[in-house]
Amino acid sequence: MQHRSKIVKYPARKEGESDQGVGPHFDGGFLTFLLQASDHPGLQVQNLSGQWIDAPPIPGTFVVNIGKALETVTQGLARATSHRVLSPPPGSTPRYSIPFFQNIAQGICVGDFVLEFKPEILKLKESRGELGAVDCGFARTCSIRLMTDLSTVLAAVNYGEFGQYPAGYVNLIGRVKSHPDVAERHYPDMFKQFFPNGLPAQGSAY
Template identity: 80%
Template sequence: MTDSSSSNFSSIPILDWSLLSTTEGHAKFVEQLRHALINVGFLYLSHPPVAREDVEALVEYTPRLFDLPHEEKERILMANSPHFFGYSRLGAELTKGKTDQREQFDFGTPYENQWKPGDPEYLKLWGPLQWPPEELLPGFKATYLRYLDQVEQLSYDFIRLIAEAFEVPEEAFAPFLGGDAKPKPGVLQHRSKIVKYPARKEGDSDQGVGPHFDGGFLTFLLQVSDHPGLQVQNLAGEWIDAPPVPGTFVINLGKALETVTQGLARATSHRVLSPPPGSTPRYSIPFFQSIAQEICIGDLVLDFKPEILKLKDSRGQTGVVDSVNYQEYGQYPSGYVNLIGRVKSHPDVAERHYPDMFKQFFPQGLPAQGSAY
């Protein structure tokens, strides 16, 4: 457990969702949450309200997804999708100049695309998903959609708890969530990935994915396999392990939440190290909570009681961290900020579906790999 009197952290706190079932437990949970939000930016959530059988089924499907025949994966390449959904080959992305050794499928919650000619291009970002054929993975799509629906509901419940921890009305977050603190399904599209980090070869880089921040409000990570590898950077710049804890999600805060809370909530730099040579692959499933695309969060920064805002002073100044992405928040609509990141990370998708932005960011033509920063 992290020492709540410390302005730095050397481990990730564990919060128990079942505490919320009593008045006394609820108050304790909110107090622990406030500390994690301000001083750590990461936490484990035990006993999350997501059906265990759906989690277990999704865990069982995960290696089978990557074992699909090569030609079936290529049929749902991300380059086919203007919404950046689908399959990405191993080593397709760079972070801070190094190749990320991961293979992944991007999915999301169901959404009907609303873009029409004349609308901002970023409205193309949300839309239909690409799925592997049902006959190759029977039940996978239904299981994953059931899982995503439950995590989406949890993400809204969690935002209301954050409002309570920071002593603001839950409606304060409604503009970022399409006008409702608990939107109906289909109002927003949240993204999710299923990721495989293969064991590295002798002498290779150990970068599964390099240091970065997440972009939206909250990320809910299911660490599928029991491999360590996730690391979180504290204020001193030290890398702290966040190993898998059975029966938990890892939750971390995105740059959008940090921005709208005047830095009260802390987005924390993190990375993933590849499994060592001879190991089995590491698998994980992150869920990224989105916010309304047209919102320019710099215009909607929340107000807090002085005594709440002062709580971040005890944290001290953030030291040098290795992550620099999402600096455009506060300048542009969030949809455009996310589109910039996607275009830079996946230039093959941009070349096909966003040619003007492709020329802007890649005047020399298609690079061998994408790099958000």
């Protein structure tokens, strides 16, 4: 199992720098429990219409995100949370957060463990209506999807590859998409596949 936790520091950005802390993404595991350890804003989640909504810190609480693995095994009944983090503005102090990721073993293919539900349960997805455009740097498609070649994989939605590929490889794709600045430095070939126009720009919510 690959459960893990970490302490994340988001330094205040310099004048003229991108406000990307963590780019738009889905978490790849089952559930994420996040403690926003400082009083900085910055965390945003995306609603079903594709709008970004601020999720400011509330003392004594955790933010709980649904991950793509849980969405996959529940056939979309539990919908993964699209989210991003914006860095503190110039002149601010660093923002800190402590996430705990409930993950899966890297060699497991999540698509092999899809749960069965009665048709009337699956219809509950329809009652939520159509999903609007989500801004995750890629198009959102079905969670369970078969891929036939690498070029298709590289163009696919974040963690949509859970239907065929081991979780470790799928998570690498997800990390490249959600941390483009790091990917540009350490995985330049994959970076060019996902971001042919260079680092994405994000607009501030403040």
